[in-house]
Amino acid sequence: MxxxxxxxxxxxxxxxxxxxxxxxxxxxxxxxxxxxxxxxxxxxxxxxxxxxxxxxxxxxxxxxxxxxxxxxxxxxxxxxxxxxxxxxxxxxxxxxxxxxxxxxxxxxLALSEAVDGAASGAAVAFAIIIGTGCGGGLVVNGRLVEGANGIGGEWGHMPLPWPTAAELPGPDCWCGQRGCLETWVSGTGLRRDHASVTGHDQPGEWIIEAARRGDAGAKAALDRYIHRLGRSMAVIANIVDPDVFVLGGGLSNVAEIYEGLPGAIAAHVFCDTWSARILPARWGDxxxxxxxxxxxxx
The missing domain is CATH 3.30.420.40 (ATPase, nucleotide binding domain)
Structure with missing residues (x-):
């Protein structure tokens, strides 16, 4: 068929x-x-x-x-x-x-990875796109959860959780709100944050490579990015407690993100011990x- x-x-x-x-x-x-x-x-x-x-x-x-x-x-x-x-x-x-x-x-993305990808066999899988924008999708027992209004998984337009004073009120978002996750944890958000602190506007690929070379400003921007992404994923963990988080989009290829996320998430989950698999999409693009x-x- x-x-x-x-x-x-x-x-x-x-x-x-x-x-x-x-x-x-x-x-x-x-x-x-x-x-x-x-x-x-x-x-x-x-x-x-x-x-x-x-x-x-x-x-x-x-x-x-x-x-x-x-x-x-x-x-x-x-x-x-x-x-x-x-x-x-x-x-x-x-x-x-x-x-x-x-x-x-x-x-x-979520359905693909739940059927025969990185989240195959998971009871609850949450897929995240971290590229130019920021999207999400939820699959439970092999079925998409789109919700009564068709917006299930739209985590990109909730506010950054546990914000610091420096993160408030947050950048304007195209959706009309301020401080949405898309303005912080997308590739565009990484670039904007790095530029706002260092004064140097550089694409995400440059920031990642510079961080690996030991550039202090780029390393700090990547650390802030991972911490913000971890806080954001902790909200999903507290609500639906996925077995697997699957990451797609350009930033899903950055190895440092997978190294830093477990600790960043666990620090904000309402649980004495927390673990879940955090994996890149098996099928990529x-x-x-x-x-x-x-x-x-x-």
């Missing part, structure tokens, strides 16, 4: 077909055209090409930025802003002449499209 997943990114759209065993049968990519009707046509054409090569798919799922309002079916909170306020699922279904399922891209293909299974 072939299942198709679509990873609808800000700059590219990827369509992949998976076998019943989870093997890639086909992968196609195209630039995201940046306009609503053109994007629907790009998805339709990629799926048409895929099925022409390998045969019809049993289901189609899409991982998208933002989320769907379950009351209206309309998209919201997408950084590809032309999606917001549109019934993307219905319009895609009409273009493809079959039903599709949509889920937030971080939810797709492929987790989004793999999770999208599995949406009909959840």
């Amino acid at each position: 072939i299942r198709i997943g679509v990873d609808f990114g800000g700059t590219k759209i990827e369509v992949a077909a998976l076998s019943e065993e989870g093997e890639f049968l086909s992968r196609l990519r195209a630039p995201n055209p940046g306009a609503y009707d053109a994007a629907i046509e790009t998805v339709r054409e990629l799926i048409t090409q895929t099925e022409a090569a390998i045969g019809p798919a049993a289901s189609i799922g899409l991982g998208v930025p933002g989320s769907v309002n379950p009351a209206t079916g309309l998209m919201r909170n997408a950084n590809s802003t032309y999606l917001n306020g549109r019934d993307f699922a219905a319009d895609l279904s009409a273009a493809l002449a079959r039903p599709v399922r949509l889920a937030n891209d971080a939810n797709c 492929s987790s989004g499209v793999r999770g999208a293909a599995r949406l009909w299974l959840s």
Whole structure:
């Protein structure tokens, strides 16, 4: 049984077909055209090409930025802003002449890793994207927890917990609030924090390498980052107590984060002893499209 997943990114759209065993049968990519009707046509054409090569798919799922309002079916909170306020699922279904399922891209990461990735076999798994932005997704017993309002796992827009005086009131967030986790524990947040303290605006990759070379400002910025990420993950530990945290996004590749997080989390968990696995996504950048293909299974 072939299942198709679509990873609808800000700059590219990827369509992949998976076998019943989870093997890639086909992968196609195209630039995201940046306009609503053109994007629907790009998805339709990629799926048409895929099925022409390998045969019809049993289901189609899409991982998208933002989320769907379950009351209206309309998209919201997408950084590809032309999606917001549109019934993307219905319009895609009409273009493809079959039903599709949509889920937030971080939810797709969580589902992918829970099915056959780093969180395989876990009763409770929480997946975190720490890249340009900051997202999260929760899977319990193999099923996505999207919640009554479709915002389950949206930890990126809660405030930084246990803040110091220097962290208040926090930077402005694009969502309209201040001090959201996305402004602190994303790659963008690491860059902003380093620049605000040192006066040197450098990308995250530079900061990590400089910290490894012994640069004091970069090392302090990385330490602050790990401490803030640990505090933030401690809130999730206190609420849902995951067996496994899975990290995705560019910063998930930084080994120092995994070394520092257990202590940073444990210091803020309401528990005498605390442990959970903290792992990078097994499927890396492929987790989004793999999770999208599995949406009909959840």
